[in-house]
Amino acid sequence: MELLKRIFTTLVTIFASVSSVNAKEHHYTSCALSENPYSSPQPYSPRQHSTSCPGRAHRHTSGSSGSSSDQSCRNNNNVAAAKARFYGHGVTTSYGEMCYHDNSLVSASLEALIQHLVPTVDYYPDRSYVFTFLLSSRLFLPPYELMTRVCHLCVEQQRSGDALLDKIRFREVAPKLVQLLTEWTETFPYDFRDERMMRCLKDMTLHVARGDEVTMQQMTQRLIKRLSALGQYEEAVAALNVVAMERPASLKSKQASAQRSDVLSVCDDPFVLAQQLTHIELDRLSFIGPEEFIQTFAMKDPLENHKGFFRKRKTSNLEAYVSWFNRLSYLVATEICMPMKKKHRARIIEFFIDVAQECFNIGNFNSLMAIITGMNMSPVARLKKTWNKVNTDKFEILEHQMDPSSNFSNYRTALRGATQRSETAHSSQEKIVIPFFSLLIKDIYFLNEGCASRLPNGHINFEKLWELAKQVSEFLVWRQVVCPFDRERRILQYLVTTPIFTEDELHLASYESEGPENNMEKDSRRSLRSSLLHRENRT
Ligand SMILES: *[C@@H]1O[C@H](CO)[C@@H](O)[C@H](O)[C@H]1NC(C)=O
DSSP states (O other), X not given: OHHHHHHHHHHHHHHHHHHHHHHHOOOOOTHHHHTOOSSOOOOOOOOTTTTSOXXXXXXXXXXXXXXXXXXXXXXXXXXXHHHHHHHOSSOXXXXXXXXXXXXXXXXXXXXHHHHHHOOBTTBOOOHHHHXXXXXXXXXXXXXXXXXXXXXXXXXXXXXXXXXXXXXXXXXXXXXXXHHHHHHHHHHOGGGGGSHHHHXXXXXXXXXXXXXXXXXXXXXXXXXXXXXXXXXXXXXXXXXXXXXXXXXXXXXXXXXXXXXXXXXXXXXXXXXXXXXXHHHHHHHHXXXXXXXXXXXXXXXXXXXXXXXHHHHSOOOHHXXXXXXXXXXXXXXXXXXXXXXXXXXXXXXXXXXXXXXXXXXXHHTBHHHHHHHHHHHHSHHHHTOHHHHHTSOOHHHHHHHHHXXXXXXXXXXXXXXXXXHHHHHTOSSHHHHOOBOOHHHHHHHHHHHHHTSOSBOTTSOEEHHHHHHHHHHHHHXXXXXXXXXXXXXXXXXXXXHHHSOOOOHHHHHHHHHHHSOOOSHHHHHHHHHHIIIXXXXXXXX
């Protein structure tokens, strides 16, 4: 839960900072909305479900299925029932029930859901079902177990007692099983970082006919390529982090930090800087697996008996992305607090306001929010003499857009605008939507927490799983965008590796820029000086 703690710290910081800005006064005028670059922002219409929990009529009932007229619970799905009649072996109604409401699956036993995933000669599960169940089934059983059971059922249901006949029958269904495994490997490749998954895949390759075997081998090769790209990415991120951590000692006193180049010496064009930030965001986003959203929350669930699987960290790309947000906030604060001259600090603030504005225009809400967060950190916010030299009109409009009040309603409207622009885009630049990521995680977290995964009768609340899948699949569309801007290696390198101040160092640098204003600040400076500079002298 370390990740969650960090996300909530971020959100709390944002709440605190923005509300303090609001308290200062600031009359936001209606021009705020006319600044919106998205062609047709729809009026904000809160969704009916916004606070309610998916899971109709189940929340207060206890087990009994006394339900409305159009809700039906079937013993098993039709396909399985047909299958049971046809082969007369093994497959019976013992898979439990599936409940539908207006033809959409609302709840079912885990057994029935697993069975629903298993293809037969004349049945293949619906694509949205495959995605939804593969995504969320990990709340109930680890992927390895699901895969084993699906493959086993697929083979078993063909059994007649005659070995040769079984083989022929299995070959008839095999193309569909291969299709299912292909969807699995392409949408959730990281599940296959588990050797047991790979072994199961190999086993199936041995079982299928020659034509399917080729398909399986190609699928496996694509999978291995994806996984090795992931491995390289993880190593690269780890290496960059080492570089970023390497030289912080030189920053501890302002004199020494004067030798560090500042952002303006690397890039003084806010458009270019916003574009490079967008590169970093999209790079990191592209490596997050859809299952990481669910896995973050699955760990504490009733999976005590699956410790082996969940002990390994399965959300590292998501964590790396959240760390990037924090890094960018601290980088902005460091750049502002470091210069000795007030004029120089003011110029940097103005520069970052322009960068933030451009991030907003691009649809890069995550960098935008990180920059706003950096500007509102207390070491920056207290630099009153510096802020007095800055024209903050543009910044106030941006803050208003990202205002947390009413559940971030302004931001959600802007996000919807960006999403619509993306859907009708003619250029890849218009396709870009980068959500404020911590909020996305928070929404998914509350959806998961606020809703029981199981109903009192032991069935799985599938309406909740549909809703989780909806939110995650929206993210998958955003993740696909190819960043259209030119890469500027030097700037990228600077953004991801240049040393940044810690919180204490920021405070000290801030006091060195504009001296303490009261006794509390004086005490704080004294203790920071002795602890930080003392440590520096020792190293
Ligand atoms: C905030 O809005 C989101 C998206 O509409 C919704 O999922 C969430 O439940 C809302 N949270 C609260 C506390 O109302």
